[in-house]
Amino acid sequence: MPSERPSNEDVIPGNLIGEDGGPAHLALSPEFFWNSGQKLKVPFLNGSPKLQATVRAYAQEWERHANIDFVFVNDGDAEIRVAFNWKNRDPINWSHVGTGANKFVIDKNQPTMNLGSLDDYTREDELCRVILHEFGHALGCVHEHQSPAANFQWDEPVVIADAQKRYGWDEATTRAQILKKKINATAHTNFDPNSIMCYIIPPEWTKDKKGVNMNLALSETDISFIRKMYPFRTRNAGRLSVDPDIRLWYPTIALNSKIIVFDPPYPLPPRIVLGLTLLDEARTTNIRVRLHTPPASERDNKSFTLNMDSWAETDMYNAAATWLEFVQSEVEFEVGEFNTNDDRSWDKLPPVTDDNFRRDVHRFDFPRGKYTEPPGVVVWLNALDMSKDANWRIRAVARNVSAAGFDLAIESWADTVVYSASAAWVAYPRNHPGVLSGKVSSSDYRNWFPPQASNGARLKFDTPFDRPDPKVFIALSELDMDCSRNLPVSWHGDTWADSILYEVGADWVAFG
Known part of the structure; x- marks a missing residue:
């Protein structure tokens, strides 16, 4: 996949979801969610001060709706470690899902999240979309288009060929990232095409020509879901x-x-x-x-x-x-x-x-x-x-x-x-x-x-x-x-x- 940011017409790659834990394992059970109220330490392994400040600002949008706290630190042991195009060899955006960051990344000097496509010149809408999406994964959210409730009529040959052309994905990766429904997920909502966790789906990828546009903000369903996963101390207004x-x-x-x-x-x-x-x-x-x-x-x-x-x-x-x-x-x-x-x-x-x-x-x-x-x-x-x-x-x-x-x-x-x-x-x-x-x-x-x-x-x-x-x-x-x-x-x-x-x-x- 090229390192430059894709255009609006491109399908935006999310993070790869591996079946056995890497780099982002599907949250198959509640154990992949952090404890409500937990403070998650987040150091940056590289990146400019400007880019780091932008990540902090957008990541904290989740905190408005979830009883979780991203504590940005300079170093030390941490639950989430953020890199940008790690070692100039990883231009893809990805994140481990929830507590999988601790389960599957033993080396504390390695990232649990990589914002590979972002730099100081990335457009604001792309910064917002990518950061919200990846920190959603870090909280335990998985891809919305692979929800058990999603009902896309995939034109599989078109999807496989297009993903290989755009991103260099083989058929197995495309099936894992897009086509395969995660039917064993235990925590999900009705399918929400406005979710920040949903890929852009071009109309030509589906037989009924119904796709999904780019989402740049948390949807009402995103907010409702994350609030239930990380409820505040007082459930209502108090x-x-x-x-x-x-x-x-x-x-x-x-x-x-x-x-x-x-x-x-x-x-x-x-x-x-x-x-x-x-x-x-x-x-x-x-x-x-x-x-x-x-x-x-x-x-x-x-x-x-x-x-x-x-x-x-x-x-x-x-x-x-x-x-x-x-x-x-x-x-x-x-x-x-x-x-x-x-x-x-x-x-x-x-x-x-x-x-x-x-x-x-x-x-x-x-x-x-x-x-x-x-x-x-x-x-x-x-x-x-x-x-x-x-x-x-x-x-x-x-x-x-x-x-x-x-x-x-x-x-x-x-x-x-x-x-x-x-x-x-x-x-x-x-x-x-x-x-x-x-x-x-x-x-x-x-x-x-x-x-x-x-x-x-x-x-x-x-x-x-x-x-x-x-x-x-x-x-x-x-x-x-x-x-x-x-x-x-x-x-x-x-x-x-x-x-x-x-x-x-x-x-x-x-x-x-």
């Missing part, structure tokens, strides 16, 4: 509000619920952590809200019911929640919840301390040996029951964090009356790759007085993520509002209408 997802803000209804579908389903019901992100209630009644979902023992692996309720005479115009889903195998994450009613009845308030606080404190101990150093702990408020007759002041915070455990404190101050409150928490190793967390409060950048309706600040990660769009989950952990007005507040730190907001805080966690 956000729900009463208005407009369940009902309009008025008239108020106390009990509000919606079924959240896991797409794709989990092997087992996941652990779920809920946090309050918005609350809008009338000042004329006590502030009452509770986020809850049935325990894992009462859920299935396909969905869960999220409830956002108030009770008694409370008028709840709106509420919103975020949540995290953790599979049972993610043992590095500990999760839990503390409701003050677990330790006291609603009418027995904790004593006032010398610093004029009331504190409900519950100790959580981690399993022995779980952490070797103090972990990161994220705390989210998810239930409130507070008197309407005093300002609404409350915060939930992790104190005395050590490798052995921590104290979860739910605090109020001054004359605030908290009949009950609940907070959920997540603990994780601080050195866990791809996870960062923190706290943000309006007190970080302004005094509590005078009150301010709009509060916001841009957060900068201490350690930048390699992937372009880390997933951030944030919920309320602190609140200080005047009871003389309605209580509308969101995790953005904003209030509206005539409400008076002295201080607001939130905990966040990011995965990338």
Whole structure:
């Protein structure tokens, strides 16, 4: 095959798929897919800085839709190794498929992917197509035109003769690359002619003259498929509000619920952590809200019911929640919840301390040996029951964090009356790759007085993520509002209408 880039009229060669592993073995079973969330180290074995930067940019398009992270490194042991026309002897574009890169390439100085036709002068559309295609193979995707669902009426003699003329392929190679259907593939979708994993098929190659044009972007099917193969931590948006997802803000209804579908389903019901992100209630009644979902023992692996309720005479115009889903195998994450009613009845308030606080404190101990150093702990408020007759002041915070455990404190101050409150928490190793967390409060950048309706600040990660769009989950952990007005507040730190907001805080966690 010539080393120059083929013209638009040419059939673009993809990577060769060998029957026994090289240079790109078909992903015949799920074991050829990497673990969801895995960080794949990717060094370049040659190539100009400009070309390397282009590969990084296009490869990361897959990361927007798959819970996988290409970490581009300079050297060292790596899962994917990229070369450009390796040793000036390989002008073909190819890649090993998925974990076959580790299985079939033992020499760590050899590429697992070769972008042989690319150089600094390659057109942008060709760069985009080739890089997306080959990194699709690196993630475990195979040729779409060889899918069990494809139904081409091949004119085999024409295909074989044309492939030999264009690329120097013998009949066996052409059959392996184009004509043979991979009927034993276990993970596939309906045939998608728009897939980035599909070759250009000239109309003259088929008896019915139906071909496939050049594809330059991930198709909807590509995105759906890769999302199922590498699902994100939270399968859905991880956000729900009463208005407009369940009902309009008025008239108020106390009990509000919606079924959240896991797409794709989990092997087992996941652990779920809920946090309050918005609350809008009338000042004329006590502030009452509770986020809850049935325990894992009462859920299935396909969905869960999220409830956002108030009770008694409370008028709840709106509420919103975020949540995290953790599979049972993610043992590095500990999760839990503390409701003050677990330790006291609603009418027995904790004593006032010398610093004029009331504190409900519950100790959580981690399993022995779980952490070797103090972990990161994220705390989210998810239930409130507070008197309407005093300002609404409350915060939930992790104190005395050590490798052995921590104290979860739910605090109020001054004359605030908290009949009950609940907070959920997540603990994780601080050195866990791809996870960062923190706290943000309006007190970080302004005094509590005078009150301010709009509060916001841009957060900068201490350690930048390699992937372009880390997933951030944030919920309320602190609140200080005047009871003389309605209580509308969101995790953005904003209030509206005539409400008076002295201080607001939130905990966040990011995965990338």
